[in-house]
Amino acid sequence: MIALGPPRALRSRCFLLAIALGAALLRCDPDAAAATSESDAVFEARVKEAIDRGVSFLHGAVQDQKFGKMHFTSSYPLGIRALPAYALLEAGVPASAPLMKQLFAQMERLPLDRVYSVAVYAMALDAYLRAAGRGEEAGTGGRTGVGGGKSGGSARARLEHLIDWLVQARSVGRGVWGYTPIGKGKPLEWVDFSNTQFAVLGLQVGVRNEVRIPDAVFEEICFAFEKNGARRLDGEVDLHCGGGGWWTDSGLAPGPLVEGKTGVAGTGPIELRQGGFQLRGAPREWQYKPTWGASSEREFVFASFSMTAAATSSLMIAREALARAKELPEKRRAEVDSLIAGGVIALKSSFHTLAPVVFGSIFNNYYYDLYSFEKAMDLGGIATFGGIDWYRVQAVELLAAQRNDGAWGSAASGKDLEHDIVSTSFALLFLRRATRNLRIAPADPIFTGAGGGKGTGGVREGRVYVASRNGMVELKELFALLAAERTSQYLAIAKEVIQ
DSSP states (O other): OOOOOOHHHHHHHHHHHHHHHHHHHHHSSHHHHHHTTSOHHHHHHHHHHHHHHHHHHHHHHTTSTTTTSSTGGGTOTTHHHHHHHHHHHHTTOOTTSHHHHHHHHHHHTSOOOOHHHHHHHHHHHHHHHHHHHTTOSTTTTTOOOSTTTOOHHHHHHHHHHHHHHHHHHSBTTTTBBOSSOOOTTSOOOOOBHHHHHHHHHHHHHHHHTTOOOOHHHHHHHHHHHHHSSEEEOSSOEEEEEESOOSOSSGGGSSSOOOTTOSOEEOSSSEEEETTEEEEEEOOEEEOSSOOOSTTTTTTOOOOOHHHHHHHHHHHHHHHHHHHHTTOOOHHHHHHHHHHHHHHHHHHHHHGGGOOOOTTOOSSSOHHHHHHHHHHHHHHTTOSEETTBOHHHHHHHHHHHHOOTTSOOSSSSTTSOHHHHHHHHHHHHHHHTTTTOOOOOEEOOOOOBOTTSOBOSOSEETTEEEEGGGTEEEEHHHHHHHHHHOOOHHHHHHHHHHHO
């Protein structure tokens, strides 16, 4: 006879499950469907209002007298400041705002001891330098420092130190991270793909800022997600994706382009098409903990949506870094592309499970899952998959889940301030699409008419050819990025487009 536990406990679990299922069913009403079909102008206005309210909540929360006395804050004093700082900067708060100076001054005085904290600090510092570089406030001129009075140069040096810390903190040769530095020669203790995905995001900040990172680090990351904690499901799946793909340069596309064809098969399971690409392959899922050795498939416990997203985005980052360094031969690139394609297909098949939970916590956090998913989609240059506008669908969920005080997180206002700060930060990062960057898609073919004149190959369906990048850019995406951050790179491309 197998004991199932006390009847009362079992009844309680069933009761909670029934409430959760009922809430999920209530969400599937006509109003939710109608919200996804409202006009772009109305939708964007609602998103902007939600962002403003979320910013207002975070502004007050990090200055609340309870801030700094919370449970996780004692373990993550750096991270609990870096995450809202990053979210606020991405949401448009000026780098010169007093609250930003206050948060960065506090962070500079704190030790670097946790992978999560250091990685998010690097992302926050990168967002700070980009915001300051816009010269958004009179007198900043891109020279504003961090923490009150330090120069931009010292901020850059601080960023380089953070990236080096992350490089040294990994399990050398395995490409994974734990909560604290593992370092060379130390025994492999706790590692997981959650810490790893944040470390890899921190390394991407280093790549963006041209901080030297050994190519071997990115090779190790590819190895980690290829050989450990992954499960390849049976059956081939076709999935059409709208967008430019996870290659930000046409020279890094999955296969050679053949002139005159609208769709070209690459060396991996990817067919390039006008306005998007087609994936074909078996879904591939990842779990939270890596499993070492040839028996990893047998040791697979259960798939995690957020960890599948983490693996997919981390592989995208490593692939681009290696491809740009010309350290990714075509055969290896096809293998990595196959892993990424499998991850994207798995995310699409599980997309319907991504929804707010009734009893969320800092451990069971829909908003963390959402941010992990946004990274994979926006780093992957995926605007839609299977005909689904994933951003709009989930943004509608967020608009409905926001509380009257502007926060996301626990159901009752002020019930768990720490959870609310973390959840609201992730929600803002999703709504602002913080991981998005400009995609350069392979150039469309230019057809020649009988009279020798060129056809409509220069501009098609909102895309325009940029000669300096030998590829196509989405005008809507370019203008959205310019509105968010007017970097010299985006301004140069916009000037070329206008000319």
